[in-house]
Amino acid sequence: MNQNSKISEDTIDLKELFFSLIAQWKIIALCVILSLICAMLYLRVTSDIYSVDAMVQLEESKGAASAALLGDLSKVTGGFGQKSPVDAEIEILRSRMVLGQVIHNLNLNLIVKDNSSGIMDKFLSQGRSRLTYQHDAVTFTNKQNSLIIKQLTIPEYYSDKPLILEFKDSNHFTFTYKDQVVFNGKLNQKNTSETNKGLWAVDINAQGELLKQSYTVSKLALPTAVKNFNAIYGVSEKGKMTGVIGLSYLGQDPEQITQILNNVLTVYHQQNIERKSLESKQTLVFLEKQLPELRKQLEDSEIKFNQFREKYKTVDVNAESELLLKQNIDLEKLKIELQQKQAELSAKYTNDHPLIRQIDAQISEINKKIADLNNRLTQLPETQRLYLQLYRDVKVNTELYTSLLNSYQQLKIANAGEIGNVRIIDTAVEPVHPIKPKKLIVLILSIFMGGFIGVLIALIRNLFQTGVKDSAQIENEFDLPVYATVPRSPIQETRMSILKKKKSIPILAVKHSDDIAIESLRSIRTAIHFALSSAKNNIIMISGPAPEVGKSFVSTNLATIFAQSNKRVLLIDADMRRGYMHKYFNLEVTPGLSELLSQQVSLEHVLHKTNVENLDVISRGKSPTNPSEMLSSTFFKELLETLSPLYDHIIIDTPPVLAVTDGIIISQYAGVNLMIARYAKSQMKELELSVNRFEQAGVKVNGFILNDIQRSSAGGGYNYAYAYTAQKDN
Structure with missing residues (x-):
């Protein structure tokens, strides 16, 4: 094998x-x-799967309650407005606090499946069944029939488990779990029962043909229901640092998923307002x-x-006493306001928080100043001191009561007008x-x-077709010429599988003399x-x-x-085991070569025009029992010697x-020996063994014919734009 052939074997011919x-x-x-x-x-x-979406906006808010209660005191504390992080709100929107309430509101923890509907039912049915979730019931409808579950309270043991709902008649139903009846009830009324597993409370209505079917009913535990909800529920921030959250929900029923997502918005908004008004509620409790x-x-x-004044009549108060009294009143007022703020902040923070500790420090400092003032008051004369103490108590209590009462009224108004920091866009x-x-x-x-799959299959088939695919392979390997490369015939292929079963097969060179396969065979005449x-x-x-390489097709x-070129030709079918050449000429299989070689008939009886x-x-x-012995006999040799002068060619x-x-055996009597190889089927090893057998018998193979070409080969000079059919032996 030369170097060029090695290179061609290692490269891929894209064409x-x-x-x-x-x-x-x-x-x-x-x-x-x-x-x-x-x-x-x-x-x-x-x-079909539908999607609904919604948007909410988080707003920065200091809280109406704080502004109403503190007033100017907010300046002292420095303002404690806190911005709610978007990530925290996203987690709240996914939490059991919100979704659990939605699931409870619409009974989303109930799953009903029709056991009688399969893939074929979905394929054939025009109307699809529908499962509707409402606050007071779950309704399964199929065409004009409906199954309504108004209440389904089951023991915790059966949560997340499939219960089979079946109807005994038009009035009774049963729940079955693992082929065991766990509950019996009557339709169209509430049924309660206490079992060793727990309490059952069931209220089911059904009508129509649904009574003839069975259903799988599952009531999900809260964690499972929330997990299933989150699987088709999306929450994410729109953009970066926008404070806008987008919500989405998927489902098969457009009306149902719209209702569910709107319920999520309602529950979330309500809890947000309650969370924001918690500060006001805590302060109101303190004030009340x-x-x-x-x-x-x-x-x-x-x-x-009043009793003191009646006893001592009027007592004059000097300027120093007035100043002490005013300072004492201001400190007491500031102290009570700080205590109110401390009550408000305790709703948000623990006692170790810096803001709480700062308030505690301020109250301690005020207590020290009050104690110092009280000590200075004790140095005044007895009557004046008593007068100031009583007057101070009345004044401080009056102002504190008036201030707290005013704050209480403002706080009630602020609490009623609390809107939270969430705006539904x-x-x-x-x-x-x-x-x-x-x-x-x-x-x-x-x-x-x-x-892609078709191309992959074609490539795999092409990969496993390891037979001869190029005439150059044969010429390089055996140093023998390839006389012709015969492409597939589009006419012969479409009919061969049918015609082989019939008594006659048309000859392609007669019926379609311009066929591309016949044109290729005509090129052999000069070489032969x-x-x-x-x-x-x-x-x-x-x-x-080997069989099915196209010997009979090529020979005929x-x-x-x-x-057709005015040559006298004799065609002999020497395949006495499986030959079918007689079908090309609409002849009977007998008498033939086997009868002639066994000398049962004469040459005139087997020689057919x-x-x-x-x-x-x-x-x-x-078919004889010993065809090889017949062909190796002297009679067959003499027969060929007798027939050879009578014809121009004997095939x-x-x-x-x-x-x-x-x-x-026959090759020893022939002047030209041709070997047929079939494209992509005949293996090089088969051809090599065949050539070796001829050489062992002292006979030389003159050349090859490559049959059933299925591709375009630049080296062979062909360019076929369509697939040709195969011609082959049985």
């Missing part, structure tokens, strides 16, 4: 690869069609507790002060078009997928003419390494081509060389 795919276009087209059918079936049985006590202190201090709107399956995309992808010029006789033997049409002028045929005859079709020895 050959392309035309090998073109030759297998039927497989690719079939895969595309099957893929399209699967896609259409998928679209038929798959329910302090106001009665402070009022009682005010009344007691007024009584004592877009509510969920019922969608019109489904988001999936995207039918056009599915169909386009199915075409590409089918084409030169081969016969140096041969010992005019006998041409055509053989092959080659003989016809010679006859055909419809092709100048062409005679000897059929194989009845003998032989059995496969590797199967039997008949071809080797």
Whole structure:
């Protein structure tokens, strides 16, 4: 083998690869069609999925309660407004606090499935069943029939477990778990029962043909229901640092998913307001507790002060005493305000928080100043000191009570007007078009997928077809010429599988003399003419390494081509085991060569004239038990010597060389020995063994014919834009 052949074996011929795919276009087209059918079936049985969306905005708010209560005091504390992080709000929107309430409101923890509906039912049915969730019931409808579950309270043991709902008659139903009845009840009324597993409370209504069916009913535990909800529920921030959160929800029922997402917005907004008003509620609790006590202190201090004045009449108060009294009143007022702020902040923070500790430090400092003032008051004269103490108590209690009462009223108003820091921008709107399956995309992808699978199968087939694919392989390996490369005939292939079952097969060279396969065989005439010029006789033997390589096709049409060129030709079917050449000429299989070699009949009885002028045929005859012995007999040799002068060409079709020895025997009498190799089927090893057998018998193979070409070969000079059909033996 030369260097060029080695290089060609190691490289990929893209042109050959392309035309090998073109030759297998039927497989690719079939895969595309099957893929399209699967896609259409998928679209038929798959329910449309819709999506709804909504948006909420988080606003920075200091809180109406704080502003109403503190007033100027907020400046002292420095303002404690806190911005709610978006990430925290997203987690709240996914929490059991919000979703659990939505699931409870709409009974989303109930799942009902019709056990009688399968894939075929989905494919054949026009109307789909529908499961509707409402606050007071879950309704399963199918056409005009409905199953309504108004209440389903089950023991915790059966949560997340499939319960089979069946109807005994039009009035009774049962729940079954693992083939065991766990509950019996009556339709259209509430049923309660206490079992060892827990309490059952069931209220079911059903009507129509639904009573003839069974259903799988599952009540999900809260964690499972929330997990399932989050699987089709999306929450994310729109952009970065925008404070706008987008919500989305998927489902098959546009009206239902719109209702569910709007319920999520309602529950979330309510809890946000409650969370924001918690500060006001905490302060109101403190004020409601302090106001009665402070009022009682005010009344007691007024009584004592009035009694003192009646006893001592009027007492003058100097400027120093007035100053001490005013300072004491201001400190007491500031102290009570700080205590109110401390109560407010305790709703948000623990006692160790810096803000709480700062308030505690301020209260301690005020207590020290009050104690110092009280100490200075003790240094005044007895009557004046008592007067100041009583007057201070009345004044402080009056101002504190008035201030707290005013704050209480303002706080009640602020609490009633609390709106939270969440603003709903877009509510969920019922969608019109489904988001999936995207039918056009599915169909386009199915075409590409089918084409890809078809090409893959074609490449795999091409990969496993390790036979001869180039005439150069044969010439380089055996140093023998390839007389012709015969492409597939598009006419012969479409009919061969049918015609072989009939009694007659049309000859391609007669019916379609312009066929591309016949044109290729015509090119052999010149090569055979030169081969016969140096041969010992005019006998041409055509053989092959294995069955179904096209020996009979080539032999019959080659003989016809010679006859059409005014040559007297004799065609002998020497395959006495499986030959079917008689079908080409509409002859009976007997009498034939086997009867002639066994000397049962004479030559005149087996020599048949055909419809092709100048062409005679000897059929194989009845299958003998010893065909090899007959062919190796002296009578067969003498027969060929007798017939050779009577014809210009004698063409003998032989059995496969590797199967039997008949071809080797006949080759000893032939002047030209041709070997048929079939494209992509005949292996190089088979050809090598066949050539070796001829050489062992002292016979030389004159050349090859490469049959059934299925591609475009630049080296062979062919360029076929369509797939040709195969011609082969049985």
